[in-house]
Amino acid sequence: MKMFSKLPLRILGLVVVLLATSWSINAQEAARLRLDGLDKLATNSAHKLSFDLNGRLLQLAIRALSSGDANDPKMVKIREAVQGLKGIYARSFEFEADNAYAAADLEDVRTQLRSGTWERLAGIQSKKDGQNIEVFTMFEGDRIGGLTVLATDTRHVSVVNIVGMIDLEKLMTLQGNFGIPNVNITLPIKIKTKP
Amino acid sequence: MNDYLWDGSGEPDGDIEQLELLLRPLSYKAPAEPYAVPALVVAVPVKRAPLYRWAVAATIAVFALSLGFWLIRAQPDESVALATLDRSSISDLTWTERAIKPTVTVDPIDSNHVVSVPRHTVAVSNRGDRGDQRLRAELKEGRVAADQLLKALRITSDNLNLVKTKVNQVGATTPES
Numbered sequence A: 001m002k003m004f005s006k007l008p009l010r011i012l013g014l015v016v017v018l019l020a021t022s023w024s025i026n027a028q029e030a031a032r033l034r035l036d037g038l039d040k041l042a043t044n045s046a047h048k049l050s051f052d053l054n055g056r057l058l059q060l061a062i063r064a065l066s067s068g069d070a071n072d073p074k075m076v077k078i079r080e081a082v083q084g085l086k087g088i089y090a091r092s093f094e095f096e097a098d099n100a101y102a103a104a105d106l107e108d109v110r111t112q113l114r115s116g117t118w119e120r121l122a123g124i125q126s127k128k129d130g131q132n133i134e135v136f137t138m139f140e141g142d143r144i145g146g147l148t149v150l151a152t153d154t155r156h157v158s159v160v161n162i163v164g165m166i167d168l169e170k171l172m173t174l175q176g177n178f179g180i181p182n183v184n185i186t187l188p189i190k191i192k193t194k195p
Numbered sequence B: 001m002n003d004y005l006w007d008g009s010g011e012p013d014g015d016i017e018q019l020e021l022l023l024r025p026l027s028y029k030a031p032a033e034p035y036a037v038p039a040l041v042v043a044v045p046v047k048r049a050p051l052y053r054w055a056v057a058a059t060i061a062v063f064a065l066s067l068g069f070w071l072i073r074a075q076p077d078e079s080v081a082l083a084t085l086d087r088s089s090i091s092d093l094t095w096t097e098r099a100i101k102p103t104v105t106v107d108p109i110d111s112n113h114v115v116s117v118p119r120h121t122v123a124v125s126n127r128g129d130r131g132d133q134r135l136r137a138e139l140k141e142g143r144v145a146a147d148q149l150l151k152a153l154r155i156t157s158d159n160l161n162l163v164k165t166k167v168n169q170v171g172a173t174t175p176e177s
Helices: A002-031 A036-043 A055-066 A073-082 A103-113 A168-172 B014-026 B051-074 B095-099 B130-173
Strands: A047-054 A085-094 A119-126 A131-140 A143-152 A156-164 A183-185 B104-106
Touching: A002 A143, A002 A156, A002 B051, A036 A047, A036 A085, A036 A103, A036 A156, A047 A055, A047 B130, A055 A073, A055 A085, A055 B130, A073 A168, A073 B130, A085 B130, A103 A143, A103 A156, A119 B130, A131 B130, A143 A168, A143 B130, A156 B130, A168 B130
Parallel strands: none
Antiparallel strands: A047 A085, A085 A156, A119 A131, A131 A143, A143 A156, A183 B104
């Protein structure tokens, strides 16, 4: 009889656990952008990259990266950067002609990034090249739980949406570890100074 | 034959009478009322759980099952997670650098810097049984996924560094007020 009298409490405990799991999943889902709207750009693009990595595939990828030389400092950096990631979603298109896409094509993504959960961390814009790079972050407490990089110019569109705990510093130290050395940037930016 | 010892008939024996006299106080005395066997099972009033508890339990159970079902349905479908990847068309993903060509000079690629996904990290026999085939398929899938992961990280890292560098340079050239 005691077992029956405790049944509601046990079920209540189960519900609490399920709700906590649901909250965690919803937080991850909130950081994931819907990128399907960009797929129409593939029809005009010369080159494209489109993939969604999460769940088992992401684990397979991390396992493949982890199976290399454990002491290789480059692989160590990469492994550290991908720890805690829940998903990476990317769309990248290259066009053969200028302005082969319309700004409206990106509006769906921008609308999602304008929602209250995303914050625009930084952005650069070059009118000369039509280049525009924006970085958006989503915080879970005091940690970054989502990152989106939106990079465009007249012939390129690239969106990378990363879901999970992200260490920006570690992510930035990856440059030069993928077979491409660090870029040396010469800025044409001229800022008027007061006489 | 004297049956006194057997059924009390016949001539009494003196010694036996003496013994009977001594043992008589210990003889069985029938009670005034027959012994009543107590009932082994005592009827105890059954204390049932109130009906509202069962109603609450049933509601919570239905809610929990619905929530669990919804959670299972809400999981991303990994089987279609990948990949409209057109590998033939992504032989060169350095477009990020080329996109900023007017303002960026890229050093020649140093082959020593190339990071590739390990190809022979797990020994796979050539027996061709199902386990090996599945392992090979997983390895292949993992390598493709790792390639994609690296490309996405490269795009992200390069753009983050570009933004950081430009922001820093703009900050450095801005006159102090």
